[in-house]
Amino acid sequence: MKAARFALLASLLLGAPAIHPAQAQMDPGWDAKREAELQALDKVTARITILKLQLNQPITFGTLRITVRACNARPPEEVADAAAWLEVQDTRNDSGGKPVFQGWMFANAPGIAMLEHPVYDLRVLECR
Incomplete structure (x- = not known):
């Protein structure tokens, strides 16, 4: 369980290509969930919004x-954590959306993979 998470974190840190969730084998230490709760920050207005997203x-x-x-979330008997595979596009100058982030974000390690955007910030809070 820890080895799979370590391998994923190491690949992120070393710049290896991210594994798409459809290609990844589910680690038995994670439970698949249907809803993600994200914290979104508008850096211009300093407003924080909690977003609830269905898969x-x-x-x-x-x-x-x-x-x-x-x-995915950790089982209740383990230390709480959540990991979400996000695809984020910016539609400001392109109605089709310019990709600005694609990959896993971890609730307990937000600095490992984060959205780099001048106006917005996203953070995974939990999976339900």
Whole structure:
């Protein structure tokens, strides 16, 4: 369980290509969930919004279009953590959306893989 998470974290740190959730084998230490809770920050207004997203149902926050493809949580008997596979596009100058983030974000390690955007910030809070 820890080895799989370590391998994923190491690949992120070393710049290896991210594993798409459809290609990844489910680690038995994670439970698949259907809903993700994200914290979205608008850096211009300093407003924080809690977003609840269903899998594969895109929502809009400002100029971002956010889609959660997978959301996994640790079982209740383990230390709480959540990991979500996000696809984020910015529609500001392109109605089709310019990709600005694609990959796993971890609730307990937000600095490992984060959205780098001048106006918005996203953070995974939990998976339900």
